[in-house]
Amino acid sequence: MEPTTTTPRPEQDRQRFDAEAVAAELEPLGASEVLRWAFDQFGQNLYIACSLQKTSSVMVHLATEINPRARFFYLDTDVLFPETYETRDRLAERFGVEFERWHNISLQEQAERYGDRLWKSDPDACCRLRKVEPMREALSTVDCWVSGIRREDSKTRAGTPKFAWDKRFNLWKINPLADWTERDVWNHLNENNVPYNPLHDQGYPSIGCTHCTRPVVPGQDSRDGRWSGSGKTECGIN
Numbered sequence: 001m002e003p004t005t006t007t008p009r010p011e012q013d014r015q016r017f018d019a020e021a022v023a024a025e026l027e028p029l030g031a032s033e034v035l036r037w038a039f040d041q042f043g044q045n046l047y048i049a050c051s052l053q054k055t056s057s058v059m060v061h062l063a064t065e066i067n068p069r070a071r072f073f074y075l076d077t078d079v080l081f082p083e084t085y086e087t088r089d090r091l092a093e094r095f096g097v098e099f100e101r102w103h104n105i106s107l108q109e110q111a112e113r114y115g116d117r118l119w120k121s122d123p124d125a126c127c128r129l130r131k132v133e134p135m136r137e138a139l140s141t142v143d144c145w146v147s148g149i150r151r152e153d154s155k156t157r158a159g160t161p162k163f164a165w166d167k168r169f170n171l172w173k174i175n176p177l178a179d180w181t182e183r184d185v186w187n188h189l190n191e192n193n194v195p196y197n198p199l200h201d202q203g204y205p206s207i208g209c210t211h212c213t214r215p216v217v218p219g220q221d222s223r224d225g226r227w228s229g230s231g232k233t234e235c236g237i238n
């Protein structure tokens with residue numbers, strides 16, 4: 001899917017909900033109930049982001065149970081693992097969904113403009129080009145997006161509400177799995193026999209691009225394998 005022109009969002013969109021009140025209302029609800037509320041409010045203007053990690057598998061399963069026409073997308077940095085593309089295809093086949101692909105300039109064009117291995121020389125710039133910009137384009141087409149982040153993921157995600165205005169991308173954001181534990185995720189996948197990224201079974205609790213993701217050893221945090229040794233912890237999306 002090619003990027004489109006970003007149009008400014010009307011101020012009344014942001015005033016449509018009292019974010020804190022809605023987040024409090026959604027807090028005791030389960031993930032399916034939160035998703036159902038989101039579909040009721042936003043319909044086809046709800047866009048579900050998929051990193052094609054384990055929580056994406058949960059989300060595709062839950063969302064398609066409620067709305068078989070649920071819309072999903074992923075950011076193709078062109079340097080995802082083969083296992084990640086295979087997971088996309090297995091989920092698409094099992095649940096009959098399409099993952100809309102958003103991307104930016106080719107790796108060759110990036111190298112010509114910014115030099116080889118931008119992910120080494122300036123990973124923030126690389127993430128901005130290959131993730132944040134296509135994300136901004138994708139989200140400019142809808143009113144609310146769904147993320148699979150969990151409070152357990154990291155200290156920076158510990159305060160994640162289930163519903164909020166996303167200032168960075170200028171639309172509503174919903175986090176139905178915010179209060180799920182690691183065990184909740186695996187129980188759900190196993191009990192429902194949902195396909196998931198096989199790298200999770202090979203020491204990768206968190207999976208991003210090939211250049212910036214390493215397996216972790218026992219005792220390390222789940223996101224310690226991302227941008228390992230660089231001090232960077234997020235790509236700028238969540």
Ligand code: SF4
Pocket residue numbers: 077079118119122123124126127128130131208209210211212235
């Ligand atoms: S995770 Fe690494 S390769 Fe992927 S966009 Fe960010 S810096 Fe570039």
